[in-house]
Amino acid sequence: DAEITQSPRHKITETGRQVTLACHQTWNHNNMFWYRQDLGHGLRLIHYSYGVQDTNKGEVSDGYSVSRSNTEDLPLTLESAASSQTSVYFCASSEALGGELFFGEGSRLTVL
Amino acid sequence: ILNVEQSPQSLHVQEGDSTNFTCSFPSSNFYALHWYRWETAKSPEALFVMTLNGDEKKKGRISATLNTKEGYSYLYIKGSQPEDSATYLCALRNQGGKLIFGQGTELSVKP
Numbered sequence: 001d002a003e004i005t006q007s008p009r010h011k012i013t014e015t016g017r018q019v020t021l022a023c024h025q026t027w028n029h030n031n032m033f034w035y036r037q038d039l040g041h042g043l044r045l046i047h048y049s050y051g052v053q054d055t056n057k058g059e060v061s062d063g064y065s066v067s068r069s070n071t072e073d074l075p076l077t078l079e080s081a082a083s084s085q086t087s088v089y090f091c092a093s094s095e096a097l098g099g100e101l102f103f104g105e106g107s108r109l110t111v112l
Numbered sequence: 113i114l115n116v117e118q119s120p121q122s123l124h125v126q127e128g129d130s131t132n133f134t135c136s137f138p139s140s141n142f143y144a145l146h147w148y149r150w151e152t153a154k155s156p157e158a159l160f161v162m163t164l165n166g167d168e169k170k171k172g173r174i175s176a177t178l179n180t181k182e183g184y185s186y187l188y189i190k191g192s193q194p195e196d197s198a199t200y201l202c203a204l205r206n207q208g209g210k211l212i213f214g215q216g217t218e219l220s221v222k223p
Contacts (some may be wrong), residue, residue: 098143103155
């Protein structure tokens with residue numbers, strides 16, 4: 001079955017370290033998204049991509065970057081992790097622009 | 113910045129009660145409205161995608177209505193069951209295709 005997977009599921013890192021969260025989907029969806037979930041804020045959009053080589057900033061993009069070198073993967077990189085980036089991160093994809101999102105299981109990141 | 117608001121923030125009901133909650137959005141920026149169900153320790157799952165004013169969608173005991181002119185959508189759960197306990201998210205699709213989420217309504221159904 002097609003799916004969307006995130007790794008690692010849990011990570012603890014130190015302030016200033018570079019961290020990459022992987023997202024891989026096998027639906028061949030062009031549209032992929034990264035959200036973060038924090039108490040009191042719901043899901044906030046970090047970055048998104050509508051296809052290979054396309055990346056766009058979301059509401060809370062500062063301190064994050066993404067790359068899209070193929071259809072299946074949209075890795076999220078924290079260049080220099082900060083404690084404010086402690087959160088649960090969700091990757092999602094959709095077949096149609098603005099269509100139903102399919103979410104990964106989430107990656108819990110703790111920055112000490 | 114699109115502002116999607118959900119109310120109430122949390123809701124506690126008894127098994128068998130019917131309940132409803134609201135998602136409000138700017139009517140001038142409407143392209144589509146999504147509802148997702150998010151159980152604890154799981155990922156959000158889509159319930160409905162609604163695009164037309166007056167749309168009504170139903171899945172089992174859960175249904176939703178949409179009023180794009182006044183900028184709101186209602187989600188109804190008939191005869192709530194403990195397994196309905198979850199956070200219900202609505203999200204507004206903007207012109208660029210992004211989904212902007214509300215903060216969710218956390219539903220707790222007691223047996």
